[in-house]
Amino acid sequence: MTSIMRSVRRMKAVFFARNLEYLRDRASFGWNLVFPVLIVFALAVVFSGPPRALFTVTAVASDSLPELLEFPGIETISSDRSKALDRLSRQQTDLVVEVVGDSVRYWVNGNSASGAILELLLKYTEARSLERGETDGEAIRYVDWVVPGILGMNMMYSALWGVGYVVVRYRQSGYLRRLRATPLTKFEFLSAQVLSRLLVTLTASTIVFVGTNLILDYKMVGSLGLLFLIALVGGLAMITLGLAIACRTESKEFADGLLNAITFPMLLLSGVWFSLDGSPNWVQMIAQVLPLTHVLEAARAVMLDDAGVTDIAIHLAILIGFCAVGMGLSIKLFKW
Amino acid sequence: MFLNIGRVMPEVILSVSGLEKSYDEVVAVAGLDFEIAKGACFGLLGPNGAGKSTTLAMLEGMEDPTRGTVQYYGCPLPSDYQTRVGIQFQATALQDFLTPFDNLKLFSSFYDDPIPMDQLIDQFRLQEFLYRDSRRLSGGQRQRLLLALALVHNPEIVFLDEPTTGLDPRSRRDLWDVVSALKADGRTLILTTHYMEEAEILCDELVILSHGKTLLQGPPKQLIADAGVSDLDTLFLSLTGETLVKTQEVIE
Structure with missing residues (x-):
């Protein structure tokens, strides 16, 4: 042996x-x-603690963010664009915003009702020019x-x-x-x-x-x-x-x-x-x-x-x- | 020490020379010299802290000496020494939830040519508790199992570290029978014990230790005769007067 x-x-x-x-x-x-x-x-x-925010927005840049993000009921987190869009496609976030110069670029998920509401609010509150992007994907x-x-x-x-x-x-x-x-x-x-x-x-x-x-x-x-x-x-x-x-x-x-x-x-x-x-x-x-x-x-x-x-x-x-x-x-x- | 006129000198299986062991500042063994004959039952006696277990650990190959040597047939301990010796430790736990049968199977598989399990089961009378959780064995049953585990590979030398400590008199005598049978097989046995009667009955040769040094060495009967006492108990107390004095102090 x-x-x-x-x-x-x-x-x-x-x-x-x-x-x-x-x-x-x-x-x-x-x-x-x-x-x-x-x-x-x-x-x-x-x-356990206070109730969660109604909406979640992911900000790609942290300066000069849209006024919308300061509203109560909206939680804002920072991330890079790639991760933010991944989260958006899984509906783990409702909106992604990125400030580029004098304009605001944003993305929504076409399947998300929360995203649609936030998009309306953004258009109503944001004075700068807006540039729209869209992803899709089922909610996780x-x-x-x-x-x-x-x-x-x-x-x-x-x-x-x-x-x-x-x-x-x-x-x-x-x-x-x-x-x-x-x-x-x-x-x-x-x-x-x-x-x-x-x-x-x-x-x-x-x-x-x-x-x-x-x-x-x-x-x-x-x-x-x-x-x-x-x-x-x-x-x-x-x-x-x-x-x-x-x-x-x-x-x-x-x-x-x-x-x-x-x-x-x-x-x-x-x-x-x-x-x-x-x-x-x-x-x-x-x-x-x-x-x-x-x-x-x-x-x-x-x-x-x-x-x-x-x-x-x-x-x-x-x-x-x-x-x-x-x-x-x-x-x-x-x-x- | 094994030289007897008119008899063939027995072969020496283990020899110890200038053996010392220290742990930081504590000297556990302070220079021992002795030889162990093949096939003999060799006893290490001494009070607690005398250095018995440390000496045994060095003979087993489980501890390295600080100074001095342990030789096997006149040579350094071989790399496969563990396959030639069987050790029954003073305190050994086994894996929880395993039965004596599981343990025998496990330990047998560590060796190339183990003794058949049926033979061990018969020899150590393990049948009645073979499938019981090892944690639920009595002291005597447990010692018989541990001895069987020490012998699964049919070792040439068997080390027994206080094998009967904590056993009731009947279990102790049972174990003496087992040890006597091992001796009759021609194995070399090395044991430590607190019981003088046990040493007197089982051992061919004794070393009495105190504070890591040899106090006396020789066959039990010869030691008793030379000292002019009635038994080993009396001899031991006279040698380690400390115990006797302390006992008297407590009585007073």
Whole structure:
């Protein structure tokens, strides 16, 4: 038997043992279903506030904006033209305006009633010359937009806690020390943990994806294969991040703190529940260093805009980078 | 130390020379020298903090010495040393929700030529709790399972770190039977224990440690005879007077 075959045999054994442990842990399994519901509830409370604006306008330039935008009931956000027109075609914004010299250029979505009302108001209130543009596209319901967020959030929790916390528990209980006294190598142990959690994460995501689509019939216009690839690479990126956190940590309490310190920023800044368009630049910069942001941007591009592999290549490349760094650090620093 | 006139000198399987281990400023083991004969049951005795577990960890290959060497048949420990030794740790958790059967299957798969599971199940009498969650085993059942896991690959040397601590007298005697059977198989056993009776019954050779140093070394019966005491318990207390004095202080 070659050393590779021995290695595969040992990895397979640890992989199956970990899967068995997960499947028999009914309390933990149940919690994985309850927790997202609790998070939704918590966010609903935290973000409850004054009623939302009646209309949303996206401004491409921020100087000399039309007087209309100062009216109560109109929320204005800033963005570049390309993103703004994408949002308009999905009816995530009702009007796009751009001030060019002495004239105001604006775009409306031909299918949007809100856009038509805003166009009338703009004509009535704006003294400068107006230049009209039009896009079309069906409205994106909130559910269409938020489903990738929920799938991504579940993946994040499952990956980070399912690996990070479990490895620390194994260490604290002395189980890793017991494994160290066998021919099992660090690489074999870590690979088995990654593969086991990846299987769980992808299976759970697929079940949630198919199940919720049957009930909610949300928008999915892109390639299922590409979406699966995003889930695969994104899942791996977050699992290896969990491993890197757990590679030396000896206390479950400390691991709790570290995992929370990583999951909360992703939960708030990666665009799980709301778009970050219009948020300050520094917030968007932080979001770009979080793996969940790239998972969600790529998944939404595929699901809502039928993006191809080249359109999301940058996100995939960044996620693969996260995987390489996470796994490299884990193997290098791992302590039994 | 194993030199006996008229008898063939047993082969030395492990030899320790100038062994030291320090953790920052704390010296856990302060220079040990001894040899372990193949097929013998070798005991490391001493009060808490004497350096037994640290010495054992270095013999197991789990810790590197600060100074000194551990040799296997006169050579440095080989890279596949872990396949030649079986270790029963003092405190080991197993994966939650796995049964003894699952654990035996898992640990067997780490080795090329494991002992058939049926044989291990019979030898360690695991049938009655084979499919029970390992967290719900009694102390004696758990120790039998851990010993079976340490032996799945038929190791040449077996390390037992306080294998009977916390067990009731009956479970302790059960485990002595198992250890005696392993000894009869010709395996080399290295154990640490707090129980003098256990050491006297099971061990062929003892090292009594205190503060990381050897206090006394030799076969139990010879040590008792040389000291002119009735048993190992009395000898141990006379050697580690600290314990006796402390006990008296508490009584007073």
